[in-house]
Amino acid sequence: NLGKSKALNYGFNTVKNLEFDYFSYLDADLATPISELIRMSEFLNEEIEFVFGSRVNRIGSNINRKLLRHLIGRFFATVNSLLLQIPVYDTQCGAKILSRNLAEKSFSEKFYTNWVFDVEIFFRVMKAKKNIDINSYAKEIPLEQWTDVGVSSIKPRHYLGIFSDLFKIYRIYSRAKN
Template structure:
């Protein structure tokens, strides 16, 4: 079995029995032999694992399944998948994508074309503009814009969409960004930006990241984030901001000594 792939893609899955399109994944793999998928079954209580095993039977070398015993949340599922792939496979790029393929596999894989010696982190952005198709409930769009604007302000960087579930990295930077556990189960994307800032400094970090407007993004199914998280979300943002500001302050003090 080959352990060398150009790109590994981590797909976190929690109760995705009806959300995984085996045909879309299979068709993509038939035309992209250099890509590996790592599906992380995050303690699903439905038949997600059986669906994944059926898909793996069709593509035994390109699909791997990492099954977590209990539900840990998207942040830990993605982190576990990234670490598993980095330990077991040789790849140049690695990223993660939502299981429902709101972002198409073809457009996601195109993001790696923007990675080079300077750009080490590239991510999709759900910008509504002429020439793109971004299908999302207006209520979610408006709430999302409020949250995204707030996040951009606390990060102090001009980023439109930190929460789009289509992100890809060079292997080297992924090893650093996903080394430690995240504070939040759902807002870990925000922490990724903070970690980039801590690694490179704000100005250089901005030069090493690239936000690409997606041509097509279609909202599918119900969100796994409960409505009750709407309140806790702001508390999580507060905790994230306080923790990383403290780390930044400690780093600055160490440099002054």
Template sequence: MEMLLVVPCFRESARIGHFLPELCAEMDRLGGIRVLVVEDGSGDEEQAKMTALLSGWRRQYACLAEPLLLAENLGKGGAVYAGWAQAGEAGWVAFVDADGASPVAEVSRLVQLARAQGQPHRALFASRVKMLGRKVQRLLKRHLLGRIYATLVSEMLGIPVYDSQCGLKLVPRAAFEKVAGSLQIMGFAFDVELLVALLKSGCEVEEVPTDWQEIPGGKVSLIHDSVRMAKDVWNIRAGRGKVTN
């Protein structure tokens, strides 16, 4: 079954070369996957750099589509959703962060887990769980912040989730289209709203423990974005209520 895999990018031309070619080579091997880079309004100079990089890679990798260049910055969620709107008849929509923190081998593993379902019915959210058999390398302060945020999400929204923010997610297209019109958060907390909307619509969501490695150069501000994400969780609670009471 075909899949659209979106790679949202904001000023990522300096980092994406360490990840995208390897990703495309593996997606070509698996077949039936279209990789779409969505450049999230980084400005003319940055978009020109990204376009030049992708032009060369598109000659090498059949899966790599012509990039979607957004005229203005919509936020990570906005970039992902703009890409997913191009899914056509694909059975799955997915996204992976451009920095390569989620290794290509893990992207491949989740793609194959999704395909093993046959008819898509369960969304797969990668989760950075430190457990036997999984390798998670993360700065302590980010790990602690992530645990606090996950607890906030779990308690305020009634979702027993360990990690809502890992940048690798696969969603049945039909399930996404069912909730797409109600999604309002386009920033970093879009994952949480998507999770709540999917669960409330009746779509199952499975957290899949994966390997993950911290990559320098991230755009998330630990203070500014944490406060904003907490406000977003409060707004989700106010607008949608808890998943379980």
């Protein structure tokens, strides 16, 4: 019970010696159903090796999210998009699939933060694909189903720490670019 980022590191390091082509994960509460992960996997091919879900409420989808959580999430996503310098809509969606190569680059080492490790995954992927346009190897897939289940483990008192962590990983990976 040490947090999602540590669980993902542990999970990847447990399977890294097995044969697999892709590494994927969902949030433990299954807010994103497994069927969505299966649907997302259909977008993977030789070029597209990073697919991630996006909680966009639109006609034909069934995205159930509390308004306050949505508004805070949109603010956070906008900041993330600016830091990453890519037009990603939803870095924090807990449904992601990475090729084995990108998973090795993303999950082999511990994360610098626990709350915003999803953003750090993007920085690690972009570092691994240095000078390659993210549109050529990644795809953001609007989910058809997502349900806000339970209470978020992020409390209002965590927000300052979250933004501090964001800028911390931005500094770390910005230095790595140069």
